[in-house]
Amino acid sequence: EIVMTQSPATLSVSPGERATLSCRASQSVSSNLAWYQQKPGQAPRLLIYGASTRATGIPARFSGSGSGTEFTLTISSLQSEDFAVYYCQQYNNWPWDTFGQGTKLEIK
Amino acid sequence: EVQLVESGGGLVQPGGSLRLSCAASGFTVSSNYMSWVRQAPGKGLEWVSVIYSGGSTYYADSVKGRFTISRHNSKNTLYLQMNSLRAEDTAVYYCARVNSSSWVNDYWGQGTLVTVSS
Secondary structure (H helix, E strand, O other), X not given: OOOEEEEOOEEEEOOOOOEEEXXXXXXXXXXXXXXXXXXXXXXXXXXXXXXXXXXXXXXXXXXXXXXXXXXXXXXXXXXXXXXXXXXXXXXXXXXXXXXXXXXXEEEO | OOEXXXXXXXXXXXXXXXXXXXXXXXXXXXXXXXXXXXXXXXOOEEEEEEEOOOOOEEEOOOOOXXXXXXXXXXXXXXXXXXXXXXXXXXXXXXXXXXOOOOOOEEEEOOOEEEEEOO
């Protein structure tokens, strides 16, 4: 099983600032990496796939980068609606996808 | 508009069974790969099962032999039959469509809560 490790567990950032979230895979997943946003009581929402491609309707302030085992999600200027939990997911070992444990992005 | 609506969750005793449903609209379930993903209370996401458009099915080791994924084409509905339920199966269960181009879950239902407890 490919283990996905996200860091930090909690990130405190002020609105308008940049947030950088990390995700590491226990083995190479190429660019088969997605990011999801989840707000309390809601389903996950797809943000990024293919490590760097924004999903339909996702604002340009969200960007993804990386390949192999190291990945980053960057939110360039945090808006109030961006405070949520973010999960990375590898789908290189399809269909046995695995998710990271999540990073909670909170208001500083 | 694509919509997924889950139902069928509830409280069940250990060893019991439950069938979850996921009614889809805006697309055809049988033409897509469809997944179930669960989330234990306060925890992260865990992939459970997938059914391919051709009918092949796959399961996480944690549910293999106990859960069965299926679909009803004319009802455009996805199912998850859960047998021999355990306390550790307690979670919100989401159905999700797998995008055929990107291979990720692009649409998700709102989830249905399954609680396994005596």
